[in-house]
Amino acid sequence: xxxxxxxxxxxxxxxxxxxxxxxxxxxxxxxxxxxxxxxxxxxxxxxxxxxxxxxxxxxxxxxxxxxxxxxxxxxxxxxxxxxxxxxxxxxxxxxxxxxxxxxxxxxxxxxxxxxxxxxxxxxxxxxxxxxxxxxxxxxxxxxxxxxxxxxxxxxxxxxxxxxxxxxxxxxxxxxxxxxxxxxxxxxxxxxxxxxxxxxxxxxxxxxxxxxxxxxxxxxxxxxxxxxx
Numbered sequence: 001x002x003x004x005x006x007x008x009x010x011x012x013x014x015x016x017x018x019x020x021x022x023x024x025x026x027x028x029x030x031x032x033x034x035x036x037x038x039x040x041x042x043x044x045x046x047x048x049x050x051x052x053x054x055x056x057x058x059x060x061x062x063x064x065x066x067x068x069x070x071x072x073x074x075x076x077x078x079x080x081x082x083x084x085x086x087x088x089x090x091x092x093x094x095x096x097x098x099x100x101x102x103x104x105x106x107x108x109x110x111x112x113x114x115x116x117x118x119x120x121x122x123x124x125x126x127x128x129x130x131x132x133x134x135x136x137x138x139x140x141x142x143x144x145x146x147x148x149x150x151x152x153x154x155x156x157x158x159x160x161x162x163x164x165x166x167x168x169x170x171x172x173x174x175x176x177x178x179x180x181x182x183x184x185x186x187x188x189x190x191x192x193x194x195x196x197x198x199x200x201x202x203x204x205x206x207x208x209x210x211x212x213x214x215x216x217x218x219x220x221x222x223x224x225x226x227x228x
Contacts, residue, residue: 017118021143024120025067030157030188031124031202032167033064033150034180035136039128039214041177041205043184044157045196054204056215058083058095060128062206066157067121067143075104075123097127101139101147109145118143122156128206128214159191166190177207178226185227198223 008016031044031053042054042064053072054064057079065072082103083095104123112118123141138150153171155163166187171180181203189196204217218226 014113017112018144021112021118021120025122025143025156026158028066028068028157030155030159030163030191031064031066032153032155032163032184032187033124033126033138033205034153034167034171034175034184035138036177036180036207037174038177038209039205039207040126040136040138041180041184041203042124042126043181043188044202045188045192045200046202047200052204052217053202054217056213057100057125058087059092060130060206060214061095061097061100062126062204062215064124064126064156065121068119071119072121072123075107075119075121078107079104079125097125097137097139101125101141104141105145105147107145108141108143112144124150124154124156126206128208130208162191163187178228181223182227198227 029045031042033040033042040062042062044053046053051069053066054062055076057063061083063076063079065076079100083100087095104125108119121143125139125141127137129135138154140148140150140154140156153167155167167183170183170187185196185201199220201223203223204215206214207216208214
């Protein structure tokens with residue numbers, strides 16, 4: 001007859017789950033979000049031209065993630081559905097990055113404490129205002145549901161601390177899109193200790209361009225042209 005299961009303290013149980021999630025996230029390629037003079041841009045190493053880490057959620061709201069693709073893709077789709085329903089029932093102006101970030105935080109927190117296993121993901125939700133003078137909102141949601149209000153730039157995934165240090169040294173207020181993409185590319189290349197080609201970059205973001213849809217995505221040719 002099998003004996004009783006060994007006792008594990010709640011503190012150790014949560015510590016083990018957190019370690020499991022962190023290791024899974026660290027195995028993936030990092031991604032950065034950086035503010036520029038017209039909005040915010042997401043830059044990450046991603047050789048795939050089909051499986052994106054970044055996308056539009058709603059009018060002025062963007063989404064980025066690292067970790068297990070199937071897990072953050074399910075969260076991305078859920079966020080789009082939530083935004084669509086809220087915008088239809090109430091008003092488009094009621095759909096905000098803060099409300100979406102809170103929803104993601106609650107979902108990840110519940111999965112972390114009650115699920116069979118925690119999600120191995122980190123998320124970013126960004127929102128730009130209606131013009132260059134309006135502040136950028138940038139929320140970083142961790143695997144355990146923790147949420148941080150970031151400013152100007154943030155790095156997620158493996159080697160995030162090293163990436164943040166490079167961004168901190170190179171970023172300045174009012175940089176152009178070319179400037180921040182170049183900074184992100186050099187930071188990623190320095191951290192992985194090899195040159196990351198333009199074809200392996202996923203570059204997208206949100207900018208003030210006078211149109212309702214503010215999300216943009218750059219292909220390899222546009223990235224190469226942008227960086228000269």
